[in-house]
Amino acid sequence: EAGVAQSPRYKIIEKRQSVAFWCNPISGHATLYWYQQILGQGPKLLIQFQNNGVVDDSQLPKDRFSAERLKGVDSTLKIQPAKLEDSAVYLCASSLGTGLVNGYTFGSGTRLTVV
Amino acid sequence: GQQLNQSPQSMFIQEGEDVSMNCTSSSIFNTWLWYKQDPGEGPVLLIALYKAGELTSNGRLTAQFGITRKDSFLNISASIPSDVGIYFCAGPEVNAGGTSYGKLTFGQGTILTVHP
Numbered sequence: 001e002a003g004v005a006q007s008p009r010y011k012i013i014e015k016r017q018s019v020a021f022w023c024n025p026i027s028g029h030a031t032l033y034w035y036q037q038i039l040g041q042g043p044k045l046l047i048q049f050q051n052n053g054v055v056d057d058s059q060l061p062k063d064r065f066s067a068e069r070l071k072g073v074d075s076t077l078k079i080q081p082a083k084l085e086d087s088a089v090y091l092c093a094s095s096l097g098t099g100l101v102n103g104y105t106f107g108s109g110t111r112l113t114v115v
Numbered sequence: 116g117q118q119l120n121q122s123p124q125s126m127f128i129q130e131g132e133d134v135s136m137n138c139t140s141s142s143i144f145n146t147w148l149w150y151k152q153d154p155g156e157g158p159v160l161l162i163a164l165y166k167a168g169e170l171t172s173n174g175r176l177t178a179q180f181g182i183t184r185k186d187s188f189l190n191i192s193a194s195i196p197s198d199v200g201i202y203f204c205a206g207p208e209v210n211a212g213g214t215s216y217g218k219l220t221f222g223q224g225t226i227l228t229v230h231p
Binding site for chain 2: 004031033040041042043044045048055056091093095097098104106107108109111
């Protein structure tokens with residue numbers, strides 16, 4: 001089965017610019033997650049979707065970050081405007097259901113550098 | 116929120132040696148997960164543990180769910196160069212009813228380097 005697809009793989013932007021990341025989960029996976037992984041740390045959840053509804057966005061900096069999953073399939077994560085501290089790898093993951101933590105599949109991530 | 120502390124932060128070993136790393140938490144977890152992350156890739160699940168005291172193996176990897184439910188360890192036997200990477204422990208957060216809803220808390224990782 002195809003994995004979780006993410007694009008772009010790399011992005012370099014200047015601070016205060018905008019950027020968007022795209023994720024296509026595994027077919028049939030209802031739950032989609034965006035994690036932020038800062039260098040030297042473990043991934044931290046930004047937002048979780050169940051179909052096209054938000055389950056948890058408590059850690060999403062909503063003044064600059066937004067995410068949507070309009071048709072319950074693929075998703076975009078946007079940062080506007082970017083700050084230096086947003087430099088990180090943004091990982092998308094999907095699973096069949098919310099409680100199936102052993103069924104998580106992560107994408108390869110988008111590495112963002114803000115200069 | 117919940118926090119997981121991994122140790123050691125990094126390890127440098129010779130090929131063929133055994134490796135042990137552990138993960139501790141100030142709060143109880145109902146499930147422990149161990150992931151490996153290769154450079155430029157997302158984490159891949161190695162072992163999942165569901166019951167206190169459980170000991171589970173996956174090839175050369177063995178992991179245990181601590182009796183107190185606040186710790187877990189991962190052992191790698193007879194290490195090989197492809198074991199290089201970052202190893203993360205993780206556990207699912209639970210809601211007020213004690214049910215996991217999918218969010219994972221990760222440790223900060225153990226960087227493993229294997230010298231041929």
